[in-house]
Amino acid sequence: MTGRWSASQVRELLRMYLVVGSQNCRSHPLEVVEEALAGGATLVQFREKGPGALRGAPLKELARELQAACRRAGVPFIVNDDVELALSIDADGVHVGQDDEDAGRVRVRIGEGRILGVSAHSVEDARRAAAGGADYLGIGPIYPTGSKDDARAVQGPSILRELRASGIELPLVGIGGITASRVEEVIHAGAxxxxxxxxxxxxxxxxxxxxxxxxxxxxxxxxxxTS
Structure with a gap:
């Protein structure tokens, strides 16, 4: 893809978004990703961070394996934070946090044709990300989570309503402690x-x-x- 993804395309991709790394999987990450894709995952983010995270050749090898599974399924594959890795394997995009590289610089590096996601924790974060060229915002943690050792304070679904009320129109995906019983609340809040x-x-x-x-x-x- 050479041009920017449209907002409607990105919204579709955010519906069932899997974040995966070798250190958080019950079984081999490739098996998890293949099963999730078969079950309806619409976007996969490779997030290899924290204790025991892969480095060097093993990191790139796993990234390529997961990317190949996504390509077979026709689902975009993006990389968390590591722009060099994303470019080296021709990933479909990059996701960065507030403590990672500036969104505007990342957009310049990855070009217009790749997806750029940015974590946002406030209206100000969201506006900066939008100005920097973000295609979507990752909002959270919505609920308490043990999956990310660098997670920020719990936001609650109210942050989604606040962003929408403030005029933020970018596609939003909620993250953090989301279980089946919490899906409706997150979506109805604006995700x-x-x-x-x-x-x-x-x-x-x-x-x-x-x-x-x-x-x-x-x-x-x-x-x-319909509500």
Whole structure:
């Protein structure tokens, strides 16, 4: 793709967003990703951070394996923070946090054709990210989570309502502690989809977990349109 992704395209991609790394999977990451894709995952982010994270050749090898699975399924594959890795494997995009490289600089480095996601924790963060060329915002943690050792303070669904009320129109994905019972609340607060880690990577059946979450997102989005 040579031009920017449209907002409507990105919203579709955010519906069932899997964040995965080798250190947070119950089984081999490739198996988890393949099952999640079969269950309806619409976007996969490779986030290899924290204790025991891969480096060097093993990191790139796993990234390529997961990317190949995504390509077979026709689902975009993006890389968390590591712009060099993303460019070296021709990933579909990059996601950066507030403590990572500036969104505007990342946009220049990756070009217009790749997806740029940015974590935002306030209206000010969101506006800066939008000005820097973000295609979507990752909002959270919405609920308490143990999946990320660098997670910030819990925001609650109210942050999604605040962003929408302030005029933020970029696609939003909620992340952090989102389980099946919380999907409807997150979507009705203003998110276009959910990003999950342990709800799929630690599930006994990753494919079925993804399938259930995907159904709940679709149902919640339909309910929001008619409410």
């Amino acid at each position: 276009d989809g959910i990003a999950v880690i342990s709800a799929i990577t630690q599930a006994e059946a990753s494919g079925e977990a993804a399938r259930q979450l995907s159904r709940l997102v679709s149902h919640s989005l339909a309910g929001r349109l």
